[in-house]
Amino acid sequence: MKRAGWWLASLGVVAAAVYGWQLVTAAGLVSPVFVPSPQRVWSALQRGIQTGALTNYTLQTVVHMFWGWFAASCAxxxxxxxxxxxxxxxxxxxxxxxxxxxxxxxxTIPIFTLALGLNDGLVLSVIAFGAVWPTLLSTIYGFESVDERHYEVAAALGMSRFDIVRKIALPSALPDILAGMRVSVTIALILTIVCEMIAGVGGLGQWILNAGRTFRADNLFAGIFVLGLLGLISTNLIVGAERYMLRWKQT
Incomplete structure (x- = not known):
């Protein structure tokens, strides 16, 4: 119930923001060239989905973000x-x-550009470099913080090195690892958009850049909306996985 209340409160804030946005645009306080009305943005969103253009760009961003983040997390x-x-x-x-x-x-973008060129390799490399640090530092801290007495007990029981890592070190470090992965997925999304704008390999970064260059504010805002939705979904997926994998801590 408490979580549902927070969600309702958040939706209320969003609804109030959209209503205020509508009032400002309807009153002509801002130029529609730069700030379109919510109806225009919604129409652009529907048009992009119906034609498949926005859907394809979104899928490209998801692929770039996921593989860059996945490579960073594994490393x-x-x-x-x-x-x-x-x-x-x-x-x-x-x-x-x-x-x-x-x-x-x-x-590091110029370095990777010289080494790899303007392609998907550049995008994935920059994402992996930027997203690796939160998870790396959290993993180091998690394994470093394991109580030495646990290792002593494991040695006394004759456990192998692999079993020590799998049954003692990894479960103890898992909360820190997942916290780092939650931060890194946001960094991965930000870097994905930046690299797509520079490399010209498609994705929402290219969609937003093209919309800005052609003064299509409705398309630009639609792309930003989808981008925010991606961030919300990816973060909540990590949080959900974190709750599931750490359910033993709540019992």
Missing amino acids: AIALGSIIGMSPTIRAYLQPSLELMRPLPASA
Whole structure:
């Protein structure tokens, strides 16, 4: 009931914002060239879906975002678990990680462009580089924070290294890993749009850029709406998976 109440409150805020938007545009306080009415945006959204153009662009963005995020998550969990469980490796790699972590992913676009060209490889590489850090650092912290006494008990029981990771380290680090993945999926979506605008490989980034260049504000706002919807869906999918995988913590 409490969660349903929050959803109703959120919908109320959205409805109030759309109503205010309608009042502003109907009163002519803003130019329709730059800020279309909600009806025009809704019509553009319907038109884009009916023709299939907006649907195709959206699917391209989903593919770019998912594979970039998936590659980043796999690399982050594998590398983070190794670094987190080994103080020696952590001591060697920590300075390099701290040097690379603050680099904006957008600053690597020229490097990847020179290496890969303006194509899907560029998009996926930049997304993976930017999205890897939250999950990597969370994974390192999660494995590093496992109580040493758990390892001592596992050693006394004669557990193999694989079983120690699977039955002790990974479950203990899982909350931190999932929290990092939840942050990284948002970063992946942002970088997807940026790279699609630059590389010209389709997707919502290209849709929004083309709409802005041709002064099609209705298409532009429709693309932004779909983009926000994608962010909402992807975040809630991660949160749902997190609740399911960590249900043992609630019992």
